[in-house]
Amino acid sequence: MAADKGETTMFFAWGHQGQRRVFANAGAFQCSHCEKEQPSTVVLDYTVRHLWFLFRWTTDKVWRSVCETCGNIHRLQNPKTFEAGLSKPPIPFIDRRGWLVGLGGAGALVVLLGISAAVDDKNNLTYLHAPHVDDVYTMDFGRDSRNTECPDCQYGAAVVSAVNAEGVYIHPSKKIYNRSSDVPWGASPADYVAGETYFISNAQLLDMHQKGKLMDVRR
Ligand SMILES: [Zn+2]
Incomplete structure (x- = not known):
């Protein structure tokens, strides 16, 4: 994937990747710009971090709603309610729980997860592929x-x-x-x-x- 930039050392490889899910027809919400209820699209941005492509976990979840009438972007007020209303989880299983698969194989490596998350914190291309407000x-x-x-x-x-x-x-x-x-x-x-x-x-x-x-x- 274009957004992915792994880093390799002698013993292990890690990387991260910005992902976006878009939920069209997400229902009506109160748009502060239009000052009334409007149809919306909900956008979920998150980062998948991986180690050896085996351990995968997600960070930096940001939910936003976009007014389909004026394009104004709001932070989604009640992401838990929205998530609960979806027919399946918003983030694919392998991205959410991939680390469980990894744990089964080589539990000792779990200590490396925290290290890799800190080390690969900065990746300009990933950020440019999935921009956030306040970047x-x-x-x-x-x-x-x-x-x-x-x-x-x-x-x-x-x-x-x-x-x-x-x-x-x-x-x-x-x-x-x-x-x-x-x-x-x-x-x-x-x-x-x-x-x-x-x-x-x-x-x-x-x-x-x-x-x-x-x-x-x-x-
Ligand atoms: Zn609006």
Whole structure:
């Protein structure tokens, strides 16, 4: 799979993979933008982590509902109720309980699960394939000669404010920097221009990453 990037050492291999399930016709919900009940689509994002492709478990489950009328994205208010109403579990058995299969075979390795989850925590491509709200990108914004304080500065951060099936909406950071490594890691909402929103399509995200214009994803 394209989103998958395993890492290999002498003794074991691990990796992780962003997954998305989409439930169309998910029923009516109260849309805060339309200010009334609207039909919705529910989207479940989760990460499958695996070790040797034998132990598999899931993390980072995020449920969202999308208003089919205005496209507004909300965090799903009652995921447990929604999940209970489905005819089968939302995440395939092998992704949910795969580690049980692994335990039967080689129980001693269970200690490695925690280690691998921590080590492979950062995987930009996986994050770009399944963006989340509040992901922060380090990006090349290009130089702006009107910036008299620092005409050579071109690197900034962008925070993802919304996600839909086509791509992401971002707010750019207020500050730009000389080098991409100067862009700070810890950022707060006040660091971004909330009034400026840009859309980046899924294809553009990957293209910018490949061309070195989007260097880093933090989650
Ligand atoms: Zn709406």
